[in-house]
Amino acid sequence: MNTHHSPLSTHQEDTIVALATPNGIGAIAVIRLSGLDAIAIANSVWKGKDLTRQASHTIHFGHIVDVDLVLDEVLASLFVAPRSYTRENVVEISCHASGYIIESIIKLFIKKGARSAKPGEFTLRAFLNGQLDLSQAEAVADLIASNSKASQQVALQQLRGGFSTQLQALREQLVNFASLIELELDFAEEDVEFANRDQLKNLIHEITKIVGRLIQSFELGNAIKNGVNTVIAGRPNAGKSTLLNALLNEERAIVSHIPGTTRDTIEEVLNIQGINFRLIDTAGIREATDAIEQIGVQRTMEKISQSALLVYVFDAAEITTEELNSDIESLQKPGISMLLVANKADLLTDAQLTALPHGDKLTIISAKEKQHIDELKQRIYSSSIKDQLSGDETMVTNIRHLEALQKTEEALVRVLGGIDGSITSDFLSMDIKQALHYLGEITGVVTTDDLLENIFSKFCIGK
Template sequence: MNDLLNNDTIVALATPAGIGAIGVIRLSGTEAINIIGRVFKGKDLNKQASHTIHFGHIVDGEVTLDEVLVSLFVAPRSYTRENVVEISCHGSNYIIESIIKLLIKNGARAARAGEFTLRAFLNGQLDLSQAEAVADLIAANSKASQQVAMQQLRGGFSNQLQALREQLVQFASLVELELDFSEEDVEFANREQLRSLVHEIMRVIGKLIQSFELGNAIKQGVNTVIAGRPNAGKSTLLNALLNEERAIVSHIPGTTRDTIEEILNIRGINFRLIDTAGIREATDTIEQIGVQKTMEKISQSALLVYVYDALAITLEELNNDIASLQKPDMNMLIVANKADLLNPEQLAALPHTESAVIISAKEKRHIDELKHKIYDAAIKSQLNGDETLVTNIRHLEALQKTETALTRVLDGITVSVTSDFLAMDIKQALHYLGEITGTVTTDDLLDNIFSKFCIGK
């Protein structure tokens, strides 16, 4: 990573590859303005103010490549805190490649994946968790995932952790001071105050750790399996939820042999709907594989929508099915289908609970009610726009390690361990908290994070 800590001026296409109306080429580095000045026919860009846009032509000797708009961002008032230039040109692949080659010939080099954001981090514009939020924001495919990424990008997560870390650093300094006076047996760090602080930090960290389940669901989508016996109407229900004919519907049992996956957005949350093969004793090898896949998908799901034919199953059979499918960490909705074929007496006999819904997938009755139930079962009113949610597995692991180190601090206070052991455990907690925001980093960690970014960001 040391080779990135230099004065190279980097260049890359910042817009998606492919033909479009325009393409935006980005440069960043000390020489960015000088390099573009060598190939830009128009105003003298070195004499222009930051955050201004200028019309002109990109020329290679006597050859004009394109007419462009050049946007200037003079250091340190830019995304990377370096001189940044953005060239808006026509979206022809030939034009874009020609301009990039020309800029490289004049002193720039091709940027690596995520190198612009890496420079923003290395130059103090963003901390590491904010830099990761940039990638999450680019990848956001729902309103909720966009909101969570924006909250992290604005520093909500970082600020919360930094405030806790600063308080712990103060106590760490006092404990370290005790080591200098070890022969005099003095305590500069009040142990009860330290205990109270650690309890408060662990309370906040515990809440952040618990938020990962919801945060990850928002980021990745909620795995939602539609399961039930053959001919219960699972595929019809999938079609009704999506409002399109996505799955083949037939009265013949065992029609669905493989899983069908689609995305359904409900109130800003993506649900990954998985229609599965009917659960029964398989009559052939292919169907047996389908049933096996169904059980695998159920075991991996966050939410199970169990659909049953209200005319073709007894209450005992229903209860047995539910008992066999229910898992400890899985939410479950019980959906009675084919309500259009039931009389009032039969409808009244169906289970009526908070997790039960009565629908007609064929007639699309009560589908909106089911969508509300699906949302509530997965989210449970946990989503608060101001609440910090952990969405990154790296952050989760660092928080868990911090929690373990702080537990050792509490144990040490309880048994009155010496200051050197106490200091060691506090340092460990500070180290893991620092890994999240980038106060503590390694080259391998940065390589791993930024290599996952797209070129040009």
């Protein structure tokens, strides 16, 4: 059941106001009002057509006036309940983006009875009023924060309810079985079975398969949302910084011929086909000659262990086969994809080229001459994304959803064990209810005060 008494959701009868556009220099700012009195409050300081008599989804030109002082000429967009984002009366005032004007208009609305909105309060109201479910509300925040084509597409798909629809269908089928098992409890003395155990077993298998697929999708979904941590590592002077600059097409890292120049990590973002790769250029892997360098090498190893992809660069003209194999062995970590990049190909003889290890993990490049950089980008992309990305696939990008799905899976495993172990209907009912509870947490069928507080307090004010 929904619990609508969160500190964020108290005073839902209040009319709230906030700036909905970012602070800063711009042409236009949008101030948003939502609540029962939104149109009346806007109208009380309005010079123009009577806003309380206008139709929903109309825009009006007029002036905001504080007694006799005209604050600004503005446009007022009207959304009459329930046809608005929050399902309440909403007015959006488009004014000139002067800090003084914005502050004066908001203060005036507060003086007339509105109060400042808390972070995420407009979207919280949309959720509480049934406009969005909880996973869709969270997708709003993801959409605002999206910084690549892929993360925008995934958030949009979730906002449209792709994820919710799938979970809702699963819950409904489970609810049907739960109610039949509850019925069995009412007739316990007569030893009747209303819920067909084989059908229930097939349904649990089917749901477990879908839940398992959603859990697996998190790795990719998380990469799309937050970017793929990619470490560029190698021996000093292998050309790591030059490669970073070639990948980014700009001069970001300090490049010099003195081994050990990059003493700390440098982080940049490279977008390949809509996915963000967080490139971390690191200090060279070598026997450190001083304490500062030792710290740099230590940080490199830490960064590698936290990454999803390791791009190991080596100077193909200088390194011996023994050194190469030794480096690969020391850097290879479970769960981390590794790409080998043979640099300085422009300096190699045919014999040296032939002696290089072969395979789809190796790319031969010249970072300085920018040779085969596009081929390397393609390798970086396909090693992380593979063929998993398709437009209509539901993808989990939220750690809260992942944890709820994992708990659902555990409860479903207990249900299956219970059917096979012929446990009594009351225990079976408890395990099914647990699975329903965790599935319901994702879309907000089941909520608590703390959960809502936690989710919406992370939103920006005005959303």
